[in-house]
Amino acid sequence: MHTESQLARLHTADLLAQADAHRIAAAAKPPVELRTRVGWTLVELGLRLASAPGPVPATA
Structure with missing residues (x-):
């Protein structure tokens, strides 16, 4: 049986x-x-900008 100090040493070694x-x-x-x-980083920024909801264009 391992004592707590032996278990602590094994854990430390691991x-x-x-x-x-x-x-x-x-x-x-x-x-x-x-x-x-x-x-x-530029690719990530572009994807964020492309997927960000923007203003809805007005229809004529």
Whole structure:
């Protein structure tokens, strides 16, 4: 049977292993270029503008 301190040590070791795995995965990703980020930001902005309800045009 594990005591609370042993469980805490196991939990701490598990969290550290997860953090290491996350760090390794983040380092393996190539950095996103500024041009790509700006492009996707403009796409998102355009989609928001296109889907925003605007004034209804008057009919003649």
